Amino acid sequence: FEAHTQRYRPNQDEILKAMNRIFHPKAVAVIGASNETGKIGNSVMKNLINGGYKGQIVPVHPKADEIMGIKAYKSIKDYQGEVDVAVFAVPAHLCVAAMDEVGQKGVPGAVMIPSGFAETDNQPLQDELLAMARKHNVRIMGPNIYGFYYTPENLCATFCTAFDVKGKAALSSQSGGVGMSIIGFARSTKMGVSAIVGLGNKSDLDEDDLLTFFEQDPNTQAIAMHCEDLKDGRSFAEVASRVSKKKPVIMLKAGRTAYGARAAASHTGALAGNDKIYDDVLKAAGVIRAPSLRSMLEFARGLQVLPTPKGENVVIITGAGGSGVLLSDACFDNGLTLMKMPEDLDAAFRKFIPPFGAAGNPVDITGGEPPKTYQNTIRLGLEDDRIHSLILGYWHTIVTPPMVFAQLVGEVVEEFRAKGIDKPVVASLVGDVQVEEACQYLYDRGVVAYPYTTETPVEVLGAKYKWARAAGLLGKK
Amino acid sequence: FEAHTQRYRPNQDEILKAMNRIFHPKAVAVIGASNETGKIGNSVMKNLINGGYKGQIVPVHPKADEIMGIKAYKSIKDYQGEVDVAVFAVPAHLCVAAMDEVGQKGVPGAVMIPSGFAETDNQPLQDELLAMARKHNVRIMGPNIYGFYYTPENLCATFCTAFDVKGKAALSSQSGGVGMSIIGFARSTKMGVSAIVGLGNKSDLDEDDLLTFFEQDPNTQAIAMHCEDLKDGRSFAEVASRVSKKKPVIMLKAGRTAYGARAAASHTGALAGNDKIYDDVLKAAGVIRAPSLRSMLEFARGLQVLPTPKGENVVIITGAGGSGVLLSDACFDNGLTLMKMPEDLDAAFRKFIPPFGAAGNPVDITGGEPPKTYQNTIRLGLEDDRIHSLILGYWHTIVTPPMVFAQLVGEVVEEFRAKGIDKPVVASLVGDVQVEEACQYLYDRGVVAYPYTTETPVEVLGAKYKWARAAGLLGKK
Amino acid sequence: MRAGLAPLQGLHDAMRAINGAAVHAEWRASLASRGRPAPLAGVGPLEERTGRFRDEAQGKAALAAHGLRTPEGRVVGLSEVAAAARGLGGLVVVKGLHEKLAHKTEAGAMALGLETAQAAQDAARRMVGTVATRDPSIRLERFLVERMLPHPVLETLVGIQRDPQFGLTLTIGVGGVLVELIGEVTTLLLPAGRDDIVAALTRGALGRLMQGYRGRPAGDLEAAASAVEAIAGYAVAQGD
Amino acid sequence: MRAGLAPLQGLHDAMRAINGAAVHAEWRASLASRGRPAPLAGVGPLEERTGRFRDEAQGKAALAAHGLRTPEGRVVGLSEVAAAARGLGGLVVVKGLHEKLAHKTEAGAMALGLETAQAAQDAARRMVGTVATRDPSIRLERFLVERMLPHPVLETLVGIQRDPQFGLTLTIGVGGVLVELIGEVTTLLLPAGRDDIVAALTRGALGRLMQGYRGRPAGDLEAAASAVEAIAGYAVAQGD
Ligand SMILES: CC(C)(COP(=O)(O)OP(=O)(O)OC[C@H]1O[C@@H](n2cnc3c(N)ncnc32)[C@H](O)[C@@H]1OP(=O)(O)O)[C@@H](O)C(=O)NCCC(=O)NCCS
Ligand SMILES: CC(C)(COP(=O)(O)OP(=O)(O)OC[C@H]1O[C@@H](n2cnc3c(N)ncnc32)[C@H](O)[C@@H]1OP(=O)(O)O)[C@@H](O)C(=O)NCCC(=O)NCCS
Ligand SMILES: Nc1ncnc2c1ncn2[C@@H]1O[C@H](COP(=O)(O)OP(=O)(O)O)[C@@H](O)[C@H]1O
Ligand SMILES: Nc1ncnc2c1ncn2[C@@H]1O[C@H](COP(=O)(O)OP(=O)(O)O)[C@@H](O)[C@H]1O
Numbered sequence A, B: 001f002e003a004h005t006q007r008y009r010p011n012q013d014e015i016l017k018a019m020n021r022i023f024h025p026k027a028v029a030v031i032g033a034s035n036e037t038g039k040i041g042n043s044v045m046k047n048l049i050n051g052g053y054k055g056q057i058v059p060v061h062p063k064a065d066e067i068m069g070i071k072a073y074k075s076i077k078d079y080q081g082e083v084d085v086a087v088f089a090v091p092a093h094l095c096v097a098a099m100d101e102v103g104q105k106g107v108p109g110a111v112m113i114p115s116g117f118a119e120t121d122n123q124p125l126q127d128e129l130l131a132m133a134r135k136h137n138v139r140i141m142g143p144n145i146y147g148f149y150y151t152p153e154n155l156c157a158t159f160c161t162a163f164d165v166k167g168k169a170a171l172s173s174q175s176g177g178v179g180m181s182i183i184g185f186a187r188s189t190k191m192g193v194s195a196i197v198g199l200g201n202k203s204d205l206d207e208d209d210l211l212t213f214f215e216q217d218p219n220t221q222a223i224a225m226h227c228e229d230l231k232d233g234r235s236f237a238e239v240a241s242r243v244s245k246k247k248p249v250i251m252l253k254a255g256r257t258a259y260g261a262r263a264a265a266s267h268t269g270a271l272a273g274n275d276k277i278y279d280d281v282l283k284a285a286g287v288i289r290a291p292s293l294r295s296m297l298e299f300a301r302g303l304q305v306l307p308t309p310k311g312e313n314v315v316i317i318t319g320a321g322g323s324g325v326l327l328s329d330a331c332f333d334n335g336l337t338l339m340k341m342p343e344d345l346d347a348a349f350r351k352f353i354p355p356f357g358a359a360g361n362p363v364d365i366t367g368g369e370p371p372k373t374y375q376n377t378i379r380l381g382l383e384d385d386r387i388h389s390l391i392l393g394y395w396h397t398i399v400t401p402p403m404v405f406a407q408l409v410g411e412v413v414e415e416f417r418a419k420g421i422d423k424p425v426v427a428s429l430v431g432d433v434q435v436e437e438a439c440q441y442l443y444d445r446g447v448v449a450y451p452y453t454t455e456t457p458v459e460v461l462g463a464k465y466k467w468a469r470a471a472g473l474l475g476k477k
Numbered sequence C, D: 001m002r003a004g005l006a007p008l009q010g011l012h013d014a015m016r017a018i019n020g021a022a023v024h025a026e027w028r029a030s031l032a033s034r035g036r037p038a039p040l041a042g043v044g045p046l047e048e049r050t051g052r053f054r055d056e057a058q059g060k061a062a063l064a065a066h067g068l069r070t071p072e073g074r075v076v077g078l079s080e081v082a083a084a085a086r087g088l089g090g091l092v093v094v095k096g097l098h099e100k101l102a103h104k105t106e107a108g109a110m111a112l113g114l115e116t117a118q119a120a121q122d123a124a125r126r127m128v129g130t131v132a133t134r135d136p137s138i139r140l141e142r143f144l145v146e147r148m149l150p151h152p153v154l155e156t157l158v159g160i161q162r163d164p165q166f167g168l169t170l171t172i173g174v175g176g177v178l179v180e181l182i183g184e185v186t187t188l189l190l191p192a193g194r195d196d197i198v199a200a201l202t203r204g205a206l207g208r209l210m211q212g213y214r215g216r217p218a219g220d221l222e223a224a225a226s227a228v229e230a231i232a233g234y235a236v237a238q239g240d
């Protein structure tokens, strides 16, 4: 029952062994390191150095003795120690010969930045490169990629800018453009990242290999992947089914539609495939599909900070009744269950809110309330163990300004975490521009918060639930 | 065939006459103006003054001779001139008596900020208020609202902060929370606004009255409304069918789902109603439904700057092939037609791009290209009159940095506008954080541009097309 | 979401809705194939706002005045079923009528393709028992005996609803037992133009069926539109 | 998007797909009501990768070995149709078999409910003409004469596809002429566990029909699952 293309597929242990050397290298070689500013071989060197990589950097250059103050070698073979990964920054036509040397040196992984292979219709050259790599048992990332980041090792093996917001999301992209969005978005939102990996032409290493590594990587808690095609859907389904039991796996599948599939075919020759099959297979494998680039990014950002819910009961606590309605719509859209409020709990909430505030679920505390009302109701929501997740709807007032709200929520959540009670809390903040700062403050404290939207926080919570359900952590719904 | 509730419904001329006085007042009275900082009657005064309103402000207060340096009156009747609108900032129980005086004075419109009416289960008081207003033929905005803004008159008749980003979108909301998002979002994104109106309990004035005004308001080019229910669906359908022929009408209907409808009922007593009927009726009336709060805001922001397309042919020009695929998916999702590239045009595009760049549609100019390539291809896209809209996919590189891209696009678009060629152009910018500034620059120049997303620009373009089609501006699809 | 769309009911119930006694009601119109007239499946006694029953002849006359074609038939007591069947001649259908019966087929109160007067009489008698077994509070006393129509090309759902926000509305969609599974309907405000009705009949799944889906004969669009117009016209005339 | 799902084809064509000659193929399995065995509508000659025809007996044997129940029948030439019908006895079905006929019903190559041997023979003869009129390049020479099965409770789509990314897959959904309109299918990778098959059969529209939708009899879930398992098992055995 193999899929069409026969791909190289070592067993899981072998994959892991190579991947662990690539992601935790003691030495990184740069084939085509350069002293000339603007050159990719120069940017890679800078990023390795400025990114704070602590291992050995091994510049390889035909003439230079030193690159950026580091001893350079004419051939990688001249270097005495073991090298774990070689980053290529030489033109495509030089890559096969260089790969031969890298292979002879016994390097287990090559990061192939150069373009000029299958994506420029030069499939034969890519085949030649792959054959050479296989001959020496070198695993290839790419070609035609921006490289990769692995923040736990301060490793920026890429020509993009250095990057240092450490966190627990590992992301990969088939396309460089999407990779750049990941970097920009991560920097702008301070999304915590463990890894960003370019897969490009995917001549060898692909999503299933990454999953095998991230599965056991203690620095990674959520995995998000952009892909245009799965080169080997069966391997992916197999590995993803296993990994998604432990960590959320998110996928943005590009080329979902007739237009997109056609564009993918002309862009990378990707056979985007029958989306209905992708959909069913990914669902069966417990993979969460991101409907858009932005949602892939938001899921990666949010799922890593949210704890896993212990059950389906979601409660909305809102200052803005209007937000309560929109948040409820969003719960429905995202398959979340608004808890039917037990009478005693309803009465308990009512004690804290004005008589005309609507109890039930949403708990509508009404607009003009002081911080205390938010505090009391949120505390109750965290306390009562029939409630499994909270959605907060904040409304900007003079009585409870944005940062006051953010601080009180941060405190209450922290207080309960200290007691061992850690429920997912997401928030929608509507108000003037100060709500933006408040959202960042909350996100930094593990509360998934967004300004000017009621949908996004609920979508992120919905994705966490989808994962938890598929992973069998919530029992049958 | 009347709907259930019988509502007051004067003819269109009468509505317009009152609305024109409310939105273009020569004098605004503040009932409950106050010198005390923090009071709503004080905030309203500040906003009127600081907002730059040029007409007469008439503070009404039982004791004070002056409020914020402006002569105050014990009763509105003591003021000699004509008053066009009265903003109420006194507690609910004082409103009926105050309304009697306002009515006797012959004021055509009352902005009822106070809460304490139907939303706190005090329907009888609201009925009394309405009866008094009807007796004197005063139209009521609210009660239970933040007030309203009308930027062409520098009018900030609200207790929120003054606001001055003039533009062409008129927005209304039934709920104060959503109103606050509008204000915060508008300020943060510099969205141009002509009006922001709170409708609250909608005891009298509602969406159809606003439409009647905005239809003929030269300062308004797009109308976006958040509502939980239509008090009179039939009037709305009738007026919206007419107005949507001239200007895009966008609606965020809250309470779409079972959960949302229940929340709406307990929040405002809104009968959210059968969403399928809303959907069909709004579609038939040419109203664009916004699927989310954020998309309502983005549509209001984007639709006002985009020109109306002249036909269905959309072309994607992209530096990132991966973005091209996602943009194509988004075109499909949003019902846009990717033009089948005529051979001569394909050849013309190919002249400007590398041999391995994919022509067809998307036109994939590939990642490493200089500004000239973007310039040449965009110019061709604007020039050829078989192409009706452009979607740009920018990819951050050293060769063409974000602001260089933004400036060149701004220039080319401007150059063609000067020649009378004005096509919708939207853009997705992927890259490091500098793309954010580039997007703002582009938006300011009428190019709808977003960072880290391929979906949103296409969604906005899709909304513009949906409107243009429904308005009969594109012929049958 | 298909909220608020009640399950199919006979014309019987629809008439009550039109007359204001209920908010939701739909019924199926079986649209003829091209060239044949548009028959309507099922017509029952009409009830007015007053609660007084109209007899079937009056109901039919009212619909006929709006141009709707309905199968010939009579409403009779149990002892008169055979006679009614004989009077109609040929194949007949017997339907048990009762206030509480929203779904005759499911309740066992529907017998199709009866060849003789005796068969009709027997069916009616059995029906009384079947229905009573399932719900002892229902005792069938009135029966609609109708001419059996040829199998329709296409069953179409035509519904009249009184919506609190929008007033009288017309819903059109795919009919038959699979209606809920296909779940695609269009709602129009009444009165509605023929153009809008035609557009609703030619949209989506219904439109594909109407065109002659997978080798099936095509529906007669004009006849269908006229039938819908007639029902809508009747509803509007009765509506406030 | 329901991209890539070819219209329904007979078991005839499905066998060719399993044997590797085609990528897409689906066929309908008519699932019995509770308690009755699960009959399969339609079985035709099987073709191997080599292009050599298996005869119908061999095909059936192969499927039977995987536990699938199929209606009794024979593939014969035009002159032998009457004899084959007589041999089966009772009501029969005649299907015209031809390489080019993906949709027998639409092509006029399907005659159901034939009561006598003569009627079967006449139907086959007429079929040759009907089919030729529509496509002169098709001359029917082989006919499947099958026992007519009672009307199935529920037609289910069971498809085998060879996907370039995922290899051999199994698709399950609502069958019958409305399949495209309901358009709800589930795809599983093969081999698939019985649990997954049962889950696919009880999900969405199919699940509602299986439970006995709107007063219709319920499907026999276990029999259905076994039938699907048999087909899947056969496909897996044949697949690479
Ligand atoms: C890889 C690539 C950047 C190389 O381009 P370049 O920098 O112009 O190439 P050069 O020929 O200058 O070679 C690079 C350096 O390697 C050196 N070099 C040449 N052969 C070498 C070899 N066998 N071993 C090591 N170094 C070698 C060169 O001398 C040069 O160093 P220098 O600057 O000191 O002279 C280019 O071919 C390419 O593919 N660009 C596109 C990358 C891309 O977009 N990838 C996808 C992103 S998503
Ligand atoms: C309207 C509302 C703000 C008034 O509250 P308040 O400011 O505490 O009311 P006060 O009783 O102080 O009256 C306001 C002023 O009006 C004056 N006043 C009293 N009666 C008056 C009258 N008949 N005419 C004019 N002024 C009068 C008061 O003296 C006071 O002025 P002062 O500050 O100089 O003493 C409050 O009732 C309310 O409804 N708040 C909620 C508003 C809201 O959230 N709306 C919905 C937003 S979406
Ligand atoms: N006179 C008739 N001739 C042929 N078929 C009929 C006739 N009356 C009813 N039917 C069939 O029975 C179905 C159900 O009829 P209907 O009156 O709507 O009863 P129910 O209460 O079960 O919905 C119709 O859709 C049609 O298929
Ligand atoms: N032996 C049979 N008994 C009863 N009905 C049958 C039989 N064979 C086929 N049918 C009916 O005919 C339909 C079409 O049969 P099939 O062989 O799939 O032909 P087609 O090529 O037209 O799709 C089946 O779904 C079933 O409803």
Ligand SMILES: [Ca+2]
Binding pocket: A007, A008, A009, A204, A205, A206, A207, A208, A209, A232, A235
């Ligand atoms: Ca692999």
Ligand SMILES: [Ca+2]
Binding pocket: B007, B008, B009, B204, B205, B206, B207, B208, B209, B232, B235
């Ligand atoms: Ca109105």
Ligand code: NA
Binding pocket: A263, A266, A267, B358, B359, B360, B361, B362, B363, B364
């Ligand atoms: Na292309």
